[in-house]
Amino acid sequence: MRIASWNVNSIRARLGALTKWLDAQQPDVLLLQETKVVDDDFPREDLSRRGYSIVFAGQKSYNGVAILAQHPIRNVTIGFHDDDPGADKRLITATIGDLRVSSAYVPNGKDITHPAFAEKLRWLERLREFLQAERARHEQPVLVGGDFNVAHDERDVWSPAQFAGQLHFHPDERARLDALIAAGFFDSFRRFCAEPARYSWWDYRGYTARGNRGLRIDYLFLDQSLEERCKSAGIDAEPRQWDKPSDHVPVWVTID
DNA sequence: ATGGCACCCGGAGGGTGA
Numbered sequence: 349m350r351i352a353s354w355n356v357n358s359i360r361a362r363l364g365a366l367t368k369w370l371d372a373q374q375p376d377v378l379l380l381q382e383t384k385v386v387d388d389d390f391p392r393e394d395l396s397r398r399g400y401s402i403v404f405a406g407q408k409s410y411n412g413v414a415i416l417a418q419h420p421i422r423n424v425t426i427g428f429h430d431d432d433p434g435a436d437k438r439l440i441t442a443t444i445g446d447l448r449v450s451s452a453y454v455p456n457g458k459d460i461t462h463p464a465f466a467e468k469l470r471w472l473e474r475l476r477e478f479l480q481a482e483r484a485r486h487e488q489p490v491l492v493g494g495d496f497n498v499a500h501d502e503r504d505v506w507s508p509a510q511f512a513g514q515l516h517f518h519p520d521e522r523a524r525l526d527a528l529i530a531a532g533f534f535d536s537f538r539r540f541c542a543e544p545a546r547y548s549w550w551d552y553r554g555y556t557a558r559g560n561r562g563l564r565i566d567y568l569f570l571d572q573s574l575e576e577r578c579k580s581a582g583i584d585a586e587p588r589q590w591d592k593p594s595d596h597v598p599v600w601v602t603i604d
Numbered sequence: 605a606t607g608g609c610a611c612c613c614g615g616a617g618g619g620t621g622a
Contacts, residue, residue, distance in 0.1 A: 410612075591612090
């Protein structure tokens with residue numbers, strides 16, 4: 349089973365790139381973030397005719413998450429268990445096969461001095477609590493993929509000196525990823541690759557002129573019980589070179 | 605040193621992203 353996660357930065361603007369990538373890669377499961385579309389306008393036909401079942405939770409203009417699968421999707425949960433009705437659509441969870449999978453879009457935090465930064469930290473804590481609760485509620489091992497908007501260590505930022513203490517690399521954010529790992533979820537990519545400069549996001553501004561100035565902020569964290577079944581993981585940087593690209597690329601994992 | 609692009613909505617240009 350191959351599972352991927354991709355922040356597409358608008359599913360409508362990215363429909364060409366998304367379907368091109370799906371046709372080439374045909375993952376069993378794809379977790380999407382930043383669909384930026386209300387549910388009534390979600391382009392379900394373009395995906396369902398490729399054999400994918402789809403569940404999604406969207407809102408106008410911002411955020412929005414989805415799960416595509418070539419297998420039946422059951423027990424869908426939107427958001428956290430204690431969300432307010434008007435909460436941002438940043439999380440969707442479902443059971444596929446013998447896995448409990450979540451697609452997560454972590455708030456970016458705007459700036460470390462902005463109130464949104466504290467909300468980002470709180471959201472990351474709530475995500476960990478949610479995943480632990482899901483682990484207790486369901487018999488299936490839990491997997492979460494998404495745009496975490498946090499680079500975990502020095503290998504994951506193009507300039508550790510420039511990013512030190514800044515948004516996306518602040519110690520308080522990195523500590524939230526440490527807490528997720530301490531709770532028993534491992535960074536699947538790092539199980540197979542220790543190299544620096546393997547990024548999942550590059551800024552639109554000056555992309556071609558800048559060289560490989562990116563961040564690794566997209567992850568697939570797997571319950572530790574999946575360690576032996578997890579056979580490979582990677583980042584597919586190619587779609588960043590396509591026309592009209594997302595600023596993020598797909599990250600993926602295979603599980604026996 | 606700074607900002608640089610892309611997307612949203614709405615029908616101009618400001619908000620947001622990372």
